[in-house]
Amino acid sequence: MGAIESKRPGDAAGQDGVVREVAVEELGQFCEGQAVIANDIAGATGSILISRGTSLMSVASSIAGLQKQLRNANVRSVRLLLPSGGSRDEVESLVRGIKPGIAPIDAELAHQTVNQVEDVLGRIQSGNCTPENVQDLADRGRVLAKQIAKAPQLMFCLGHVRDWDEYTSVHSLNVSLLSSFLADRMFPDRPEFAEFMAIGGILHDLGKAKVPHEVLNKPAKLTDAEFAVMKQHPTLGVQLAVESGVTDERTLTVIRGHHERYGGGGYPDSLDKKDLPIEARIAAVADVFDALTAKRVYKDPMPGRNAIELMTGAMAAHFDPAVMRVLLLAVGIYPAGTLVELSDGSVGAVIGTTGTDVVHPQVALRYDRFGKPVTDKTVVQTGSESGVLVVRSLQTNDKIGF
Incomplete structure (x- = not known):
């Protein structure tokens, strides 16, 4: 072997492509593609035989001579960078x-929804939110439900807004989409149920407008006292929703119950599977999946397949298996x-x-x-x-x- 490091084929995926170890004898087969040399290759005297970034297509006419040079330098394989897609x-x-x-959720609708969530939360914080503001936001959920019901691939509707804001407003949109999607797939003969799940998803974090900013966006682990404050947001959300004229029990159950756990121990009511409504079971799955796969000030995003593995493994007791099965079928290991x-x-x-x-x-x-x-x-x-x-x-x- 010459100057390059030996690795198994496909051991690495570069930022701009796939790195693959290729035998010198096989280089000619890559000359018609978009393969480039992944690293400088030096001969026995230290002189560079071929430089990193060289396109094999550019040396196709002299590939036989290059192969001979490499063999003479005792180089048996070369690392190539192939396009990643x-x-x-x-x-x-x-x-x-x-x-x-x-097809995705309409981009303009998604933008308007995120902006509207942001506006309502800001109005609550400043004390000038009206019932009409919240009702208009709830109406947005009904429109989203109609779109998500037509979506054959859930993951084509999530994530595009990752290019915008990464905080509560985007999370509310995605939880609305995912909750409605799961409800529609579990109860296809009950379109009104998916609609109210979408509304509940849009409003589920309404109470966070009453949580101090330094607690809500703290980049480090919350203290026990700070977590106690954070745990108030479901009940605060219900209070705000009711004050704004939201009366549907399904919507209010999503707001209050999205942090409850199937196996018990959640908040605010520490319900378990015997008493936990299906609305809360669906919302809990949607909330955690989006939280895991989103970027936050305190963490990097987790790949969807890793989130599924975590939710069906170490966190399995927290979620209704029936809801998780629907999520797994919708997302797949590779969305x-x-x-x-x-x-x-x-x-x-x-x-x-x-x-x-x-x-x-x-x-x-x-x-x-x-x-x-x-x-x-x-x-x-x-x-x-x-x-x-x-x-x-x-x-x-x-x-x-x-």
Whole structure:
């Protein structure tokens, strides 16, 4: 072996691509793709034989000579940087080209909702919020419910607002979308239930407007006294909602119960599964999933698949298994839109799962194993039949949405 470090194929995923170890004899196969040299390769005397960042396509005409030089320098393999799938817009175009029915929540509606939540919270803090302000926000939830009911892929509706604000207003929108989605999938014959879950999601953190800013956005762990203050926000939220004319018990249950736990020990009422309403069970799952996968002042976002693993593992006792099953089927281990590397070395975007198999998604190819763009609409069903499996996600946070 020469000057480069030996690694197993596919050991690393670079920020701008997939790093793969390739035998010198196989370099010619990558000359038609977008592969580049991942690091400087030096000969025995220390002179650079080929520089980092060199495109193999640019040396295609002299690849035989390069291979000979590398072999003479006792270099047996080279690390190549292959493309990881493209920009968000490119992936969006790829997935929608194959599944045109997939659509996000209307961007303008999402913007207006986030701004409206922010406005209502600000009005509460300043003492000039009217019942009409809160009722208008509740009406927004009804509109969201109608859109989410049409969404075949949940994760295409979440996450796009991650480019905006990362605080309560965005969280309220996503909890509304997720709560309504779960309610619609669990009770498809009860559209009014999904509607009130959307309204409850929009209003669920209303009480945080009464929590001091230094507690709400503290970057360190809360003290016992500060946590006691934070735990008041569900009851404060119900109080504010009732004062603003919100009377529906389902909506109020979401606001009061979204921090209750299926196994008991939550707040404010420490209910358990015997007494915990379905509205609170759904809201609790939606609230925690979005909180885990969101960026906060005190933490980085967690990939959606990691959040699912945590919620079905160490935190499993906190959630209704029936609600978690619906979330798992909706999100999958690799949510729609996630860029993944496959076991044959190709790269593509997940477009969904088939039936209840969340482990083996369908993947629309973006680049083949040699880094060459796939120009047709090639879809691979991963799994035992095709012999192709997902190796890894190429994103640190796969809650991307479009």
